[in-house]
Amino acid sequence: MAGARVLLFTGKGGVGKTTLAAATGARLAVGGRKVLVASADPAHSLGDVFGRPLTHEPSEVDTCLYAAHVDARELVDKSWQDIRRQLRSWLAGVGLDELDAEELTVLPGVDELLALTEVARLARYGPWEVVVVDCGPTAETLRLLALPEAVATYVDRLLMPAVRANAAALGRLAKHLGELRRLLVNPNVTSVRLVLTPERLVVAETRRTLAALALRGIRVDSLVANRLVPRSRWGPAASWLRIRRAEQDAVLSELDASTPLRVHQVEHRAAEPVGVGPLLELAADLYGDADPLAAPFADSGDARPLLELHPLEGGGHELAIALPLTDSAELDLARVGDDLAVTVDGVRRLVALPVLLRSYTVADAYIDDRGLVLRFEGQE
Template sequence: MDKSARLLLFTGKGGVGKTTLAAATAARLAVGGHKVLVASADPAHSLGDVFGVPVGAEPSEVDTCLYVAHVDARGLADRSWQAIRKELRGALSGLGLSDLDAAELTVLPGVDELLALTEVARLASEGPWEVVVVDCGPTAETLRLLALPEAVGGYLERLSLGSHVARLETHLDRLRVLLVDPARTSVRLVLTPERLVVAETRRTLAALALRGIRVDALIANRLVPPAKRWQGPAASWLRTRRAEQDAVLSELDSSTTLPVRRVVHRATEPIGVAALSALADDLYGTDDPLATEGPYTAPLLSIATVDGGYELTVALPLTEGSGVDLARVGDDLAITVDGVRRLVALPVLLRRHTVTDAVTGPNGLSLRFEAGGVA
């Protein structure tokens, strides 16, 4: 991908309106003169419904500077994966595995999603676009998608296939670099102001930080409009519902340093470029949608010297309810947060030291290391 291109990934719990807000952002950028592609990586493709036009696998221009495409992961798998699978099968058979074993080993989980991510990168690198806005699937699917380059790369590395899959490993490395580059890639989490949705959003923030992927904004969608001057039972319901939403967002504001943009629920669905542009005006006001609002992702690991040893900080946005588990696996630290696990290589300085204490705090996890054998 050209270094001047930006990649904006929109995700959120199913049904929160991420597709509409991704499309609105793209429409606003196009009105501002940016060449932008909005691509759907969500299996439940609905960009065509939002724009009110047919959308296919190849980018098509729906307005000046605005292009739309669906990423057909199944079609990509049918066209591309067989060649990769054949190469892997030959390499595995060369290691003495039977044809059956080789075939079983080369049916990797998540291939469809990995190819979808690859296609997004391809479209971005080969097209004239300055920005690629991606309508991702729901958060659980998106987290799995963003973890795949590292997971599959590690899988291939453990197989020790040498030069047979060097091109594939190189490609996965490039995808990893793209995803963790905060100047080029960021995620915008869409939510509705409900406690269950906000709880999932907080878990997603921690999971993305664990992957080293930047989140630059939260978008609270479908706020009930103010009804201060209205009368009657309906107005009373609206005021009560809005008060509940404001309370939830106030708690969210106090628990994150990220900006939380707010969008009022509209009476009619925004369909088409004009309606989406109007929605984007509510979302961004006079701000530039490309402005980097959120803080850059802090280094996942940082070391400080303390009396008698070292303190390793793992920068994660944890909450009181976060489920955290740590384990030492050789020279790696296995970190699991709310079910999301990642192996992180320990700095060389700490590999011959023992973990003596671990606490959670506002800055994440703090681990105390002291001289001694490996714990």
């Protein structure tokens, strides 16, 4: 899929993801790339970070640097109402009364979905080389990233083939959903940067997020630990600073041992960075002389597939699901027809089993460095 490289910044609320997304965009622009930083967070604090008002239309912040707020409500008013109007008409034409038609055309999460499709549109058709997205807090972002697949399934099951065949508006929606899904799961185009602060509760949520994104087939290219206490040797506060920094280092050491992703560190700054100049100083702290799109900040793009199938000596097969699981992860497995329902820490996804395994049964399951490994036995 042609278009811009897409970086999605997310993390628990208050960890500084908006500031780091803006700093990354500023750094990329200084390097000569044409960059759009777009806020998909309903809080829309991106304008505050850049120190200027922003609208839904991209505006130039600095040379090669543009920014915008994605206004979900305006997108709903402009796009979704027309689709709903047409669908009500078609549904009524196949025997549903007006009330039923109205109820069936209220799709869940449509405003968030349209915000994400707008980001995809900007990435594919805009003049930018990179689109940096300031997403909402982690829980909202996970729900948002699950929407394209969920809503596509909802639409497919809700409407009869005869209706779909004659629904131009629905065809456009299906096309947008397909493009959006392909954009999100293409590791050479889209990746997530998880921002965290070095606190145990935040790190625990980060680990769950890594597993949830892997379950969706979405690549995380790096972790950013923000607001580390600066190291200090002198002054009356030095002892407190050393103790606090030692606590933070211990938390990050545990995180580093649990993931192959590199954890990049940013120290807490005395003044809140507002405007391009201070943001570039922050980016220098994070990236040094490196390119934000190059290793070690972004891997080569050769991400492991979600599913890997291997035959076993003596019969049977082994299916490895590439999930970064920890010992504390709550895992549940269930067979639903030809699908495997995998639930990790409350996040559920139906994984289509390879055709070869559909007549097999799960004989064993365990976790190793490949993720979740299932052993299948049975007759072909």
